[in-house]
Every structure is written in C-alpha cells, then in structure tokens.
Amino acid sequence: MNQLSLSLPAWITSFLNEQPKIIAEQEAQMRFVLALTERNIREKTGGPFGSAVFEIASGKLVSVGVNVVVQQNCSAAHAEMMALMLAQKELSNFDLGAADFPAHRLVTSGKMCAMCLGNVCWSGVKEVLSSAEPEDVESIAGFDEGPTPPDYNAQLENRGINIVPGLLRSEGQRVLQLYVDLGGLVYNPKRN
C-alpha cells in the first residue's frame, strides 16, 4: 500500500445542497456545524463531531468535516482534520493563511483534541470557534482529548490564532448527549 484516500459519508452532498453557501454570522456558522454533527450521529456514520472552514470576511463555506474514524479505519480522521485537509485540497495549498488568501476560520462542534490542536497550528487558519469544551467531551461522551496544554487558549493566541471557545456550548453539549442516548460507539475512550 502506498496511497491514502479518506472520504466523508455519502449524505454530505445532499446535506450541503440544502444549506446556504455563505453564512455570515458566527452563531449561524456554529448552528450549521452542529446540524452537520447531529446528522452524522443520526446517520450513524461516525463520532459526534463536526467542523467547517469558512472565509472570515465573506462567510463563504470552504469545506466541511465530520468524524469518520471508525468508518475509514483511521485514528486521525477527526472532523477538524477532515475539514482542514479538504479546505487545503480545495484551495490547492497546504497553508490556508497564504499571503494571497482571505483569512479563514475553523468552526468546530467540540474544542480540538491534542492532535487537532496541532493541526490547527500548522493549517494557517486565523480563528477558531468551538462549542463543547474538552471536559464536556470527556464527561458526557467519554472520549479522550489527549495531552492538551493547560494554557490552551494562550497557546493559540500566541500564534496569532484567535479562539472563541464555548460558543452555543449548551447546544454542543446537547449533541454529545444525543450520541450517548442513541448508543453511539466511544472508540479510543479515556483511559486512566
């Protein structure tokens, strides 16, 4: 094997066809991402996480991602990773912060785990909006957020990445609870 291919679930295409292509407001962007996440839960196509990349100034949707770890047999296939990789592929550039690009933001249903925090730093996004907090992800759903730094927000700000955590947090918590209530699989659980 010398090639890698990752896919989002087939329903993504019809979901996007029913959604606006430009969403200007931050809360509206988050509601879009939480609807995407809820769809992934109800379709049983992955873990309870969704993300999207938007142009900050215009609100243009660049890409979406949902968690497809189990379906794709890939521990790296978190929603944030999928959205960032697909945005970079869409723009044919590994750096979403390239000089001739408009500034981009990642909108994500849960605050990034250790892996996704790292990729956010390399991705070139200028801003992150997140809903559920790491303690919500661990306490409600039982997933492991990994070794994130105690000064999480400051680490991003120091790199020039603005973070708006806890946006519509109770809605983000509700979506995590829905996954639990529907008997969703907790892969890579928190191990003590």
Ligand SMILES: [Zn+2]
């Ligand atoms: Zn992650």
